[in-house]
Amino acid sequence: MTEFWLSVVLLLALALAFLFIPVFFRLRSGELVRQEANIQIYKDQLKELKAEFNAGRLNQEDYQSLSEEVKRNLLSDTDATSAGTTDMNTGAESGKGNRNALILVAVSSVLTIGVSLGLYQKLGAQNELAITDLLKRSFQENYSDKDAQELVVRLEQQVEQHPKDVESWYMLGRINFDLERFDQAVIGFNGVIEHLPETATEDRGVAIAQLAQAQFFANDRKLDPATESLLKEAIKLNPRESTALGLLGVANYERKDFLQAIRYWNQLLGLMRVDNPNVMAIRGGIEKAKSQLSAEEVAKLKSETPAGASISVTVNIAENVKSEVPKEADLFVMAKAETGPPMPLAVKRITVSEWPVTVELNDSMAMMPQLKLSTFQRVIITARISKSGVGNAKAGDIQGVSKPLSVDTKELSLAINEVVQ
Numbered sequence: 001m002t003e004f005w006l007s008v009v010l011l012l013a014l015a016l017a018f019l020f021i022p023v024f025f026r027l028r029s030g031e032l033v034r035q036e037a038n039i040q041i042y043k044d045q046l047k048e049l050k051a052e053f054n055a056g057r058l059n060q061e062d063y064q065s066l067s068e069e070v071k072r073n074l075l076s077d078t079d080a081t082s083a084g085t086t087d088m089n090t091g092a093e094s095g096k097g098n099r100n101a102l103i104l105v106a107v108s109s110v111l112t113i114g115v116s117l118g119l120y121q122k123l124g125a126q127n128e129l130a131i132t133d134l135l136k137r138s139f140q141e142n143y144s145d146k147d148a149q150e151l152v153v154r155l156e157q158q159v160e161q162h163p164k165d166v167e168s169w170y171m172l173g174r175i176n177f178d179l180e181r182f183d184q185a186v187i188g189f190n191g192v193i194e195h196l197p198e199t200a201t202e203d204r205g206v207a208i209a210q211l212a213q214a215q216f217f218a219n220d221r222k223l224d225p226a227t228e229s230l231l232k233e234a235i236k237l238n239p240r241e242s243t244a245l246g247l248l249g250v251a252n253y254e255r256k257d258f259l260q261a262i263r264y265w266n267q268l269l270g271l272m273r274v275d276n277p278n279v280m281a282i283r284g285g286i287e288k289a290k291s292q293l294s295a296e297e298v299a300k301l302k303s304e305t306p307a308g309a310s311i312s313v314t315v316n317i318a319e320n321v322k323s324e325v326p327k328e329a330d331l332f333v334m335a336k337a338e339t340g341p342p343m344p345l346a347v348k349r350i351t352v353s354e355w356p357v358t359v360e361l362n363d364s365m366a367m368m369p370q371l372k373l374s375t376f377q378r379v380i381i382t383a384r385i386s387k388s389g390v391g392n393a394k395a396g397d398i399q400g401v402s403k404p405l406s407v408d409t410k411e412l413s414l415a416i417n418e419v420v421q
Contacts, residue, residue: 127161130154131168148179164195173210182218189214205238213243223251242271249285258289259297263304265289270366308363309373309407311335315383316356318417321398325416328352329385333359338378338404345373347391378404383414393420 046067053063134151137143155172159165173188189211196204212230216223223231228251234244249264265286272279293301313333317325331352334344346365350357361381366372373379384391384399393399400416 127154127157131158131171135171145179148175151175152179152184159191163191166192166195169195170207170210173214177210177214177217180217182214185214186211186218202238202240205234205236205241205244208237209234209241209244209247213247216247223247223254240271242268245271246282253285253289256292258292259301262286262289262293262301269364271368310360310362311373311379311381311407311409312358312360312411313381313383314356314358314411314413315400316413316415318400318415321417321419324398324419325385326387330387330389331357332382332384332386332391333361334382334384334391335361335373335379336382337376338380340376341371343367343371344391345371345376345379349391373407376407379407380404381412381414383416384420385416395420 049063049066131154134147137147152175155168158168169188169191173185176188177185189207192207196207208230212227215227231244231248234241245264245268249261253261265282269282329352332349334347336344346361348359348361363372363374381402382399384397387396388394397420398416399418399420400414402414
């Protein structure tokens with residue numbers, strides 16, 4: 001905001017300059033005209049004296065005396081002009097005009113500043129700029145609860161002035177939710193839903209899921225029928241809505257419908273990246289729910305789960321790179337389509353201290369439901385020891401890459417044998 005106000009001051013200074021400069025030049029030009037007139041009179045008088053002297057009508061002494069008198073008069077007139085003391089009529093009128101001009105400029109300056117700031121407060125984007133500034137600061141360490149409260153106030157002002165500003169409604173809901181002001185979060189998400197067009201089905205699904213989550217927490221983490229109905233509506237509008245899938249899994253688990261809870265959570269896993277920190281928690285919930293299934297439900301679950309593709313990969317270290325391998329290595333084993341999207345179809349990350357190690361890549365590891373191993377005919381397997389801790393190849397990482405192989409391959413031995421340059 002400091003930079004913004006500096007810009008405002010500079011622009012106002014520029015506007016005032018446009019008002020003052022013409023008046024300044026007007027005053028200066030009047031003064032110069034008078035000075036030039038005096039000089040011309042001085043020159044004419046000297047010429048006349050010179051002519052009288054040449055004609056013999058003035059002696060040398062009188063000529064010198066009168067010439068000095070003309071010069072003194074010129075200096076006196078010049079000083080008087082600079083001080084604004086010209087003859088009575090002309091000087092009075094000029095001084096009055098100058099004073100009027102200065103008064104007009106002063107009044108115009110005050111009006112310019114006042115009207116400009118007034119219009120800015122009324123029509124400008126000060127509040128939007130403040131919101132942007134606070135949002136930027138929210139990613140910094142010195143961001144405080146006081147800043148968050150100010151952001152909420154700013155957003156409330158924004159939606160009051162611009163009720164159809166869906167993004168501000170959504171931010172208002174999210175920030176209130178993060179501040180655990182769940183009732184206020186409900187108001188924010190309701191504002192989103194009210195002003196989103198009916199055709200924006202996926203966005204409406206997200207907003208309805210967020211509303212349901214806020215109601216869930218506002219209701220002391222209890223999922224009443226109305227909130228559950230919202231979650232199902234969100235899934236209907238956006239089948240990939242992860243918040244709704246997770247909460248519906250929780251709701252069914254609490255009512256001991258473990259099979260349905262597993263179904264929702266399996267859908268959620270199919271949407272999550274393998275490196276998502278919540279994956280382990282979801283998998284743990286699924287395993288816990290599976291332990292509660294009856295034999296009949298276990299059989300039903302197996303019949304609903306397609307066999308899919310699965311490749312067992314045994315990874316070892318080649319002799320030429322053993323010295324490069326850390327004692328505890330972050331190992332990424334991944335499968336990518338030979339021809340297709342660049343993202344992995346399946347990824348497994350583990351920390352390894354002893355070699356060889358065997359991992360399984362299968363359809364359950366897909367980052368997206370439509371990008372499973374079984375969706376493609378041929379894949380390439382990569383085993384990479386990451387020194388940076390991320391799956392993307394970096395200089396200095398050590399890896400091994402297979403030749404293209406059929407997705408029906410059940411087992412593969414792969415040696416890590418090259419350093420990434």
